[in-house]
Amino acid sequence: MTVALLSIGTELTRGEIVNTNASWLASELTAVGFTVNTSDTVDDDLDRIVAALHRLAETHPLVISTGGLGPTTDDLTALAAARAGGVELVRDESTLLAIRRRVEARGKTMNAGHEKQADVPANSEILPNSAGTAPGFAIRLRNATVYFLPGVPREMKTMFAEQVLPRIRSSAPNNTHQFRLRTYGLGESVIGGRLEGIEEAYPGITLGYRVHFPEVDVKVHARGATQSIARDLAAQATAKVRERLASVLYGEGDDAFPDVVGRTVRARGWRLALSESCTGGMIAHLLTSYPASDYFVGGAVTYANSAKTRLLGVSEDTLRGHGAVSAEVAAEMAEGARRLCEVDVALSVTGIAGPTGGTATKPVGLVYWAVAHPGGTVVRSSVFPGDRQEIRIAAAYAVLDLLRRIAGNLPELSAQEAPAAR
Amino acid sequence: MTVALLSIGTELTRGEIVNTNASWLASELTAVGFTVNTSDTVDDDLDRIVAALHRLAETHPLVISTGGLGPTTDDLTALAAARAGGVELVRDESTLLAIRRRVEARGKTMNAGHEKQADVPANSEILPNSAGTAPGFAIRLRNATVYFLPGVPREMKTMFAEQVLPRIRSSAPNNTHQFRLRTYGLGESVIGGRLEGIEEAYPGITLGYRVHFPEVDVKVHARGATQSIARDLAAQATAKVRERLASVLYGEGDDAFPDVVGRTVRARGWRLALSESCTGGMIAHLLTSYPASDYFVGGAVTYANSAKTRLLGVSEDTLRGHGAVSAEVAAEMAEGARRLCEVDVALSVTGIAGPTGGTATKPVGLVYWAVAHPGGTVVRSSVFPGDRQEIRIAAAYAVLDLLRRIAGNLPELSAQEAPAAR
Numbered sequence: 001m002t003v004a005l006l007s008i009g010t011e012l013t014r015g016e017i018v019n020t021n022a023s024w025l026a027s028e029l030t031a032v033g034f035t036v037n038t039s040d041t042v043d044d045d046l047d048r049i050v051a052a053l054h055r056l057a058e059t060h061p062l063v064i065s066t067g068g069l070g071p072t073t074d075d076l077t078a079l080a081a082a083r084a085g086g087v088e089l090v091r092d093e094s095t096l097l098a099i100r101r102r103v104e105a106r107g108k109t110m111n112a113g114h115e116k117q118a119d120v121p122a123n124s125e126i127l128p129n130s131a132g133t134a135p136g137f138a139i140r141l142r143n144a145t146v147y148f149l150p151g152v153p154r155e156m157k158t159m160f161a162e163q164v165l166p167r168i169r170s171s172a173p174n175n176t177h178q179f180r181l182r183t184y185g186l187g188e189s190v191i192g193g194r195l196e197g198i199e200e201a202y203p204g205i206t207l208g209y210r211v212h213f214p215e216v217d218v219k220v221h222a223r224g225a226t227q228s229i230a231r232d233l234a235a236q237a238t239a240k241v242r243e244r245l246a247s248v249l250y251g252e253g254d255d256a257f258p259d260v261v262g263r264t265v266r267a268r269g270w271r272l273a274l275s276e277s278c279t280g281g282m283i284a285h286l287l288t289s290y291p292a293s294d295y296f297v298g299g300a301v302t303y304a305n306s307a308k309t310r311l312l313g314v315s316e317d318t319l320r321g322h323g324a325v326s327a328e329v330a331a332e333m334a335e336g337a338r339r340l341c342e343v344d345v346a347l348s349v350t351g352i353a354g355p356t357g358g359t360a361t362k363p364v365g366l367v368y369w370a371v372a373h374p375g376g377t378v379v380r381s382s383v384f385p386g387d388r389q390e391i392r393i394a395a396a397y398a399v400l401d402l403l404r405r406i407a408g409n410l411p412e413l414s415a416q417e418a419p420a421a422r
Numbered sequence: 423m424t425v426a427l428l429s430i431g432t433e434l435t436r437g438e439i440v441n442t443n444a445s446w447l448a449s450e451l452t453a454v455g456f457t458v459n460t461s462d463t464v465d466d467d468l469d470r471i472v473a474a475l476h477r478l479a480e481t482h483p484l485v486i487s488t489g490g491l492g493p494t495t496d497d498l499t500a501l502a503a504a505r506a507g508g509v510e511l512v513r514d515e516s517t518l519l520a521i522r523r524r525v526e527a528r529g530k531t532m533n534a535g536h537e538k539q540a541d542v543p544a545n546s547e548i549l550p551n552s553a554g555t556a557p558g559f560a561i562r563l564r565n566a567t568v569y570f571l572p573g574v575p576r577e578m579k580t581m582f583a584e585q586v587l588p589r590i591r592s593s594a595p596n597n598t599h600q601f602r603l604r605t606y607g608l609g610e611s612v613i614g615g616r617l618e619g620i621e622e623a624y625p626g627i628t629l630g631y632r633v634h635f636p637e638v639d640v641k642v643h644a645r646g647a648t649q650s651i652a653r654d655l656a657a658q659a660t661a662k663v664r665e666r667l668a669s670v671l672y673g674e675g676d677d678a679f680p681d682v683v684g685r686t687v688r689a690r691g692w693r694l695a696l697s698e699s700c701t702g703g704m705i706a707h708l709l710t711s712y713p714a715s716d717y718f719v720g721g722a723v724t725y726a727n728s729a730k731t732r733l734l735g736v737s738e739d740t741l742r743g744h745g746a747v748s749a750e751v752a753a754e755m756a757e758g759a760r761r762l763c764e765v766d767v768a769l770s771v772t773g774i775a776g777p778t779g780g781t782a783t784k785p786v787g788l789v790y791w792a793v794a795h796p797g798g799t800v801v802r803s804s805v806f807p808g809d810r811q812e813i814r815i816a817a818a819y820a821v822l823d824l825l826r827r828i829a830g831n832l833p834e835l836s837a838q839e840a841p842a843a844r
Contacts, residue, residue, distance in 0.1 A: 013458045015448025016630050016641075019441055022463070026437025036435045037470060041444070041461040048459060055477075189493035189535030199495075208466075209494050210433050211574060219438075273729075276703075280710025284703025284723040289811065291777070292702070298729030300722050301706040307695075307720030307763055311733065341729055355713070385528065389711065 001171050003029050004060040005039040006052055008067035008077050009151055013043040021066045021156055028160065033172035033227075034062070044068060049080035057084075057144035062168060064160075067151030069134040071113030077148055078137070082121035085139050089119045095126055095135050102133055131158035138167075177231040179238045181218040182251045184401060185413050188216050194244045202237040204230070213390065214397050215257060218245070247410045257397065258286035261404045265345065266295045268407045270373075273341035274299035275312050275333040277324065277350040278367060283396045297341045302333070312336030323362065325350050327379045330368035338372045345373040345407065347399050351384075353391045365391050369399035371406050378402065423593050425451050426482040427461040428474055430489040430499050431573055435465040443488045443578055450582065455594035455649075456484070466490060471502035479506075479566035484590060486582075489573030491556040493535030500559075503570055504543035507561050512544045513537070517557050524555055553580040560589075599653040601660045603640045604673045606823055607835050610638050616666045624659040626652070635812065636819050637679060640667070669832045672823075680708035683822045686829045687767065688717045692795075694825075695763035696721035697734050697755040699746065699772040700789065705818045719763045724755070734758030745784065747772050749801045752790035760794045767795040767829065769821050775813045787813050791821035793828055800824065 007022050019041060026036045038056065042048040049068070056063045068077030082089045096118035103110055117134040120126060127136035127147070132155035138147045147164050149156045183191060188211050195218070199205055208219035220241055222234035242249055251260045265272050272295055276283055281301045288296060300311040305324055308314040314332045322328040330348050338346035351367030358364035363383060370379040380402060384394040405412055429444050441463060448458045460478065464470040471490070478485045490499030504511045518540035525532055539556040542548060549558035549569070554577040560569045569586050571578045605613060610631050617640070621627055630641035642663055644656035664671055673682045687694050694717055698705055703723045710718060722733040727746055730736040736754040744750040755770035773789030780786035785805060792801040802824060806816040827834055 012445070013448055013461055014452045015445040015450070015458070016632060018445040023434070023437040023440040026435055028437070030436045036437070037465040037467060039435055039463040041463075043459040045459060189533055192494040192535050193533050206496070207494075208432060208496055209492070210438065211492075213574075213576075274723075276706075279707075280714070280718075281698075281703035281706025281721075281723065282710075284698075285701075285707040288702025288704075288723075288725065289814075291810075293725055293779075296702075297726040298722060298724040298733060299703075300720065300733065301696075301703065301710075302720040303710065303715055304719040304763075310762060310764075311720060311722065340732060341726075342732075357715075388713075392711075 001034055001062060001173060002060050003034045003036045003062045003064065004056040005036060006056055006063060006065040007039070007041040007151075008044065008049055008065060009041075010043040010074065012041050012067070021151065021153055024153070024157065025064060025066070025160065028165075029064075032165070032169060033174035033176055034168075044074045044076055046076050046080055046083065049076060050084045053080065053084040053141060053146060057141040057146060061144050062171070063141075063144050063146040064164065065146060065148045066156050069117065069136065069148065069150045071111075071117055071134075075116075078119050078121065081124070081137070081139055081146070081148055085121055085123075085141055087122040090122045091115070092118050092120050092126060092135075095120070098128070098135070099133055127159060127163040129155055129159055130162060131155045136163060174227050175224055175230050177222045177224075177227060177234040179220045179234055180253055181220065181238070181241060181245065181249055182253075182255055182257070183216050183218060183245055183248045184214060184250055184257055184397060185248045186216070191216055191218065191245070191248070195241060198237060198240055198244075201240070202233060204233050205237045207241075214394055247405070248413070250404065256290065258400060259290040261400045261407075262287055262290060262292055262295060264404050264407045268344075270344035270407060271295055271297050271341075272403075273297050273337040273343045273346040275308075275337040275346065275348040276301050277303060277308070277333070277348075278353040279349045279351075279392050279396045282392055283347070283349065283400065286396060286400070297343050299337055299341065299346070308333060312340065325352055325362055325366060325368060327368050327370075327381060330370040330381075331372070331377050331379050334370040334372035335377060345371065345403070347371050347403050349395050349399050351391070351395055353388045353395075355388055367391065367395040367398070369395060369402065371399065371402050373406055375406075378406065423456055423484060423595065424482050425456045425458045425484045425486065426478040427458060428478055428485060428487040429461070429463040429573075430466065430471055430487060430502075431463075432465040432496070434463050434489070443573065443575055446575070446579065447486060447488070447582065450587075451486075453598075453600050454587070454591060455596045455598045456590075466496045466498055468498050468502050468505065471498060472506045475502065475506040475563060475568060479563040479568055483566050484593070485563075485566050485568040486586065487568060487570045488578050491539065491558065491570065491572045493539055493556070497538075499570055500541050500543065503546070503559070503561055503568070507543055507545075507563055509544040511541045514540050514542050514548060514557075517542070517548055520550070520557075521555055549581055549585040551577055551581055552584060553577045558585065596649045597647065597652055598643065598645045599649060599656040600644070601642045601656055602675055603642065603660070603663060603667065603671055604675075604677055604679070605638050605640060605667055605670045606636060606672055606679055606819060607670045608638065613638055613640065613667070613670075617663060620659060620662055620666075623662070624655060626655050627659045629663075636816055669827070670835070672826065678712065679819065680822060681712040683826045683829075684709055684712060684714055684717060686826050690829045692766035692829060693717055693719050693763075695719050695759040695765045695768040697730075697759040697768065697770040698723050699725060699730070699755070699770075700775040701771045701773075701814050701818045704814055705769070705771065705822065708818060708822070719765050721759050721763065721768070730755060734762065747774055747784055747788060747790060749790050749792075749803060752792040752803075753794070753799050753801050756792040756794035757799060767793065767825070769793050769825050771817050771821050773813070773817055775810045775817075777810055789813065789817040789820070791817060791824065793821065793824050795828055797828075800828065 124137040210217040224230035302308040333348035354364035546559040632639040644652040646652035724730040760768035776786035
């Protein structure tokens with residue numbers, strides 16, 4: 001069954017707040033098997049709200065509206081719902097009583113704004129609000145059922161769970177299943193190329209891609225006659241996708257790349273240290289965004305050459321002879337961090353993130369990274385495109401991926417496929 | 423002039439990502455005087471995209487669409503735009519050449535996905551993409567101009583600023599002016615209380631608040647008979663807002679908190695080092711997200727006690743006697759980083775970010791931070807509410823704000839107002 005969402009509020013159309021209600025509702029509805037294909041937003045304008053309700057109810061059997069149920073004069077949703085349904089707005093006495101109890105329990109007295117919140121379209125079904133003042137309600141409009149919820153996220157979520165979901169759940173087709181696969185190392189178009197033919201080979205499968213630099217998610221969405229058929233289909237297609245993606249696939253579902261890298265190091269029984277120059281703490285920050293104290297010991301952020309020497313023991317001769325951005329310094333930084341922190345493995349990054357500081361032989365984007373481990377020290381380099389922030393993120397991911405591959409005994413990507421070439 | 427936004431993508435209608443593009447565009451358009459009253463979202467479905475384009479172009483002279491311009495088969499926006507306009511999709515040779523140059527500059531060969539991104543509706547106006555591969559384009563549809571931008575936020579923002587805004591700006595009514603003030607240190611409701619009465623004192627002024635933890639932006643929006651009147655009105659009201667916010671105001675417009683802190687340190691002529699435990703590199707990362715090499719020397723991320731001792735010279739007696747999360751260790755970390763890096767000022771953070779590791783006397787959220795500077799060492803502490811990530815961000819901001827106030831000779835916030843009291 002398809003669902004349309006309608007978000008109401010000038011604070012949304014003016015961009016003063018981000019519409020997290022719509023994404024939350026869409027995600028909840030998708031998870032139980034509904035198909036949300038439309039999610040519209042209008043400002044607090046009576047005619048536009050009425051028009052949107054008519055339009056959405058014409059094309060969708062289920063519409064869920066949020067916002068505009070509050071106490072102030074710009075809250076017009078109940079009036080718009082009545083207008084759309086061709087009925088009067090009526091004051092619901094039992095709702096009024098509930099509001100009065102709630103207001104008085106807080107030591108306040110009722111005002112016109114409170115009373116207004118008891119106004120609902122005639123013949124609507126009241127949806128009590130256990131988390132706030134304004135109730136929601138449901139109406140029939142054309143062939144659709146339209147649910148109206150408040151815009152305050154906490155109240156909306158509570159009311160959706162308590163009032164809406166129990167009423168609609170049985171009408172979800174429940175015949176889809178989805179796997180989300182997470183990749184790093186190849187661009188969206190290369191991944192799309194690798195997965196060519198899979199949709200054709202598995203009818204009912206749709207592949208979706210989502211880029212959040214520098215990662216690409218692949219979604220394997222299956223639709224079948226029953227959920228069990230959809231799940232089997234999704235599993236078969238996902239196995240094929242996995243095979244094609246090989247080690248570019250680092251995880252699935254809610255796996256996060258830095259956490260997967262950390263788990264790989266932990267699984268190897270290694271303790272980790274690091275030394276960062278151009279990434280300036282980003283790698284430490286990424287790793288410690290997840291519990292890391294059992295494998296991550298610490299490290300140094302060495303922006304100035306003096307810090308590389310004083311904190312990590314990088315030799316002044318190497319710095320003078322090769323420059324701070326060089327394979328030799330990357331190696332000495334990693335080895336210095338490994339020695340100093342007495343750990344099994346250490347990584348390093350040194351490069352030119354820009355926007356200034358590049359030269360003809362060492363352009364902005366040039367980055368060297370190294371991993372010093374019990375088997376030796378591996379140094380790699382690339383010239384990353386993009387702005388300062390992108391270069392830093394690309395560098396952080398490159399060295400974390402090298403660490404993941406060394407700790408996990410995975411082959412490195414070939415030069416043709418490597419990150420810089422995206 | 424009224425504007426409609428159209429966001430295209432199944433990842434949006436399924437709620438897999440939050441639609442930050444729509445709120446960003448709405449905010450930018452509102453700031454220059456347009457009225458956005460509709461912001462619709464459809465999935466990657468050709469018929470629904472076409473229908474939405476027709477509908478929005480019928481009611482709005484200006485429509486801005488984002489998303490669906492990528493290389494894969496589920497990117498249908500160009501085809502839908504051609505369909506809506508009743509024209510063919512044509513491969514634009516100069517765009518193809520630009521894409522080829524971009525791809526080959528990265529050592530890659532063109533594939534079908536790359537080529538597809540050069541397909542645009544016949545007779546459309548190409549909008550070059552300086553931040554990515556897929557160009558945007560503009561078409562006339564009914565009486566509207568419709569701009570199509572990619573969905574990748576960075577590319578969308580660049581293209582809006584470089585290609586769309588210069589073309590549309592002159593059609594904005596241009597009778598509004600807005601200042602954006604940036605604050606850290608007080609919650610939204612406390613700031614709202616401080617600014618009470620300003621809207622009433624300056625008719626035509628609307629104050630807006632936007633929370634992005636732990637910061638609160640205050641927008642002073644003025645509407646007048648002409649833009650010059652609106653600008654004067656905005657300036658007057660903003661002066662009053664500044665006076666009420668005092669040192670809680672750290673900047674305006676696009677100022678970023680870590681950059682402002684860095685500029686304050688730089689203006690003082692100081693060089694900075696740092697030592698981080700529970701923030702795990704976040705502070706270094708925040709500072710070095712902006713050019714910092716002229717004042718930021720480096721520092722240590724010392725997760726394990728051994729790293730605190732080995733990298734920073736924190737005494738084992740202090741660690742044993744007071745624990746790693748203590749005022750004494752915070753002070754020794756900051757002083758150790760200051761001494762070791764031979765700098766004027768150093769900061770430190772040590773705390774329990776959770777989710778585990780708390781005790782009855784040292785709960786999750788307890789954080790000590792210190793700034794060691796030429797006048798001595800200042801240590802502060804708080805128990806921050808929230809999850810691991812919120813505690814880390816709160817701790818990073820707290821010590822950066824202490825540094826900002828010390829380097830800038832500003833008074834500290836009173837305990838009543840301090841961050842933890844939010």
